[in-house]
Amino acid sequence: MSNDQKKVWITGASSGIGKAVAEKFAKENWKVAISARRENLLNEMAKNENIFAYPTDVTDSNKTQETFNKILKDFQDIDLCIFSSGTYERKSEKGLSVENVKTVMEVNFLGVVGCVKAVQEYFQNKKNGHISIVSSPVGYRGLPKSSGYTASKASLNNFTQGIYFDFKKFNVRVSLISPGFIKTALTDKNEFKMPFLKDTNYAAEKIYNGLINKKSFEIIFPPQIAFIYKIFQILPNKVYNFLVNKFVNR
Numbered sequence: 001m002s003n004d005q006k007k008v009w010i011t012g013a014s015s016g017i018g019k020a021v022a023e024k025f026a027k028e029n030w031k032v033a034i035s036a037r038r039e040n041l042l043n044e045m046a047k048n049e050n051i052f053a054y055p056t057d058v059t060d061s062n063k064t065q066e067t068f069n070k071i072l073k074d075f076q077d078i079d080l081c082i083f084s085s086g087t088y089e090r091k092s093e094k095g096l097s098v099e100n101v102k103t104v105m106e107v108n109f110l111g112v113v114g115c116v117k118a119v120q121e122y123f124q125n126k127k128n129g130h131i132s133i134v135s136s137p138v139g140y141r142g143l144p145k146s147s148g149y150t151a152s153k154a155s156l157n158n159f160t161q162g163i164y165f166d167f168k169k170f171n172v173r174v175s176l177i178s179p180g181f182i183k184t185a186l187t188d189k190n191e192f193k194m195p196f197l198k199d200t201n202y203a204a205e206k207i208y209n210g211l212i213n214k215k216s217f218e219i220i221f222p223p224q225i226a227f228i229y230k231i232f233q234i235l236p237n238k239v240y241n242f243l244v245n246k247f248v249n250r
């Protein structure tokens with residue numbers, strides 16, 4: 001391993017998109033710190049010589065800070081953070097469960113806020129680096145049967161755009177990752193046919209390319225989903241509500 005190796009911290013890396021992204025970065029010879037709660041899965045991944053396991057629960061902001069401090073001590077430097085932890089319970093989303101909304105907000109929104117807080121001082125002092133947040137285009141506007149998840153992603157989209165400006169002053173890039181439907185344990189809970197469903201390797205390629213070879217704020221894929229959601233974003237309420245009611249609200 002050479003000393004000029006680039007270094008990345010990825011949360012939500014024990015499965016799905018985060019795992020595929022971690023493996024892609026490792027393949028590209030980055031030194032990769034991975035975090036999530038399931039230690040056994042992280043240790044399995046850490047058999048790769050470029051991957052190192054740092055278990056954490058993002059709902060505990062003190063633990064998140066300790067985890068980042070430990071990574072920094074071991075790695076000496078971090079170039080990029082990708083925060084991909086998230087949760088979704090299709091069944092609980094259909095009703096209006098305060099408990100579900102709390103859990104989803106704690107993981108998907110406050111969990112990511114805790115991660116950004118953990119790295120804030122480091123990046124602002126370093127005056128360089130990149131923080132990227134995995135959210136979702138479903139956060140653009142309200143959708144039926146999604147009482148917590150879309151609200152958590154709407155918060156995350158707004159938060160990410162806000163901190164883009166705050167970190168830009170310190171020469172730190174902030175970007176937003178908006179995947180369409182990707183086949184993972186999270187989407188396996190959906191009983192409906194997911195349009196333009198892609199696998200995690202596709203997502204990892206798109207994310208790597210967007211983070212490393214492009215400079216745009218948002219990395220959104222696949223192109224069909226980008227097109228549909230960008231139209232959704234600008235439609236007047238009357239048209240949007242009519243279309244969602246007719247085609248989604250069944």
Ligand SMILES: NC(=O)c1ccc[n+]([C@@H]2O[C@H](COP(=O)([O-])OP(=O)(O)OC[C@H]3O[C@@H](n4cnc5c(N)ncnc54)[C@H](OP(=O)(O)O)[C@@H]3O)[C@@H](O)[C@H]2O)c1
Nearest residue numbers: 012014015016017036037038057058085086181182184186
């Ligand atoms: N799949 C899609 O179609 C899709 C589309 C748009 C956005 N997304 C977003 O992409 C991200 C990854 O989702 P995925 O589809 O890859 O699902 P996944 O396979 O279920 O991955 C979720 C990851 O988050 C981690 N996680 C959950 N709660 C955590 C906690 N409290 N502390 C630390 N880590 C936690 C999980 O690990 P542990 O259980 O080991 O903690 C796992 O590694 C999520 O933010 C999701 O909202 C997914």
